[in-house]
Amino acid sequence: MVDQTAAIDLLLKRNSMKLVQAPGPSDEELATILQAAMTAPDHGALRPWRFKVIRGEEAVQQFAELSFKHRQASAMPFTEEKLASSKAWLADVPLIIAVAAQINHQVIEKIDETEQLLATGAAMTQILNACHFLGYGAFWSTGIATYIEDFQTAIGFDPLDYRFMGFIAIGTPKMAIPQKERPNYQDFTTMWTGSGN
């Protein structure tokens, strides 16, 4: 029996956590996290999301080095300070899931690119939620080289076919995750009661 109050309480407490370390999710937990992404809303059941799992020290470091190489060769290289802090961050991350939307051009008149991006973003949110539910820290980043086309191609997301949406760094939180003060939904919400209002 699902404890609905506990489930909602947990959902309301979701926070991103950037500072993570090993251990990352087990094989079984990783499967659960990725399966959670399959529950994302998805117009036309296109399943536009594509995931690349980058797991373990060697793979994560190769991904990091490739990102930094492209960033430093770009028109907007990091400062030495920013480079050092970004390297220090990724040095401890045990798992990265890089995500792209594979755009289906056949259906684009009915289900446009924005909708396909939204479905992929929703899948990424489900990954964040699943990590949180399992007690892992997770952080969605579009930093470093995410928007550099040569980097996108290098990791297998050729921009002709894919829209790279960034990566999620996942692991054991390095410290208790601080609970953020969230805005009140009422500040973002009005009632619409008909055209007379």
Ligand SMILES: Cc1cc2nc3c(=O)[nH]c(=O)nc-3n(C[C@H](O)[C@H](O)[C@H](O)COP(=O)(O)O)c2cc1C
């Ligand atoms: C599409 C997207 C890209 C993001 N990219 C970055 C990023 O590159 N750097 C960063 O500091 N935060 C980035 N964030 C924000 C963090 O993932 C996180 O949401 C933020 O720190 C607020 O924490 P919260 O999720 O607990 O509210 C991004 C969020 C989204 C949705």
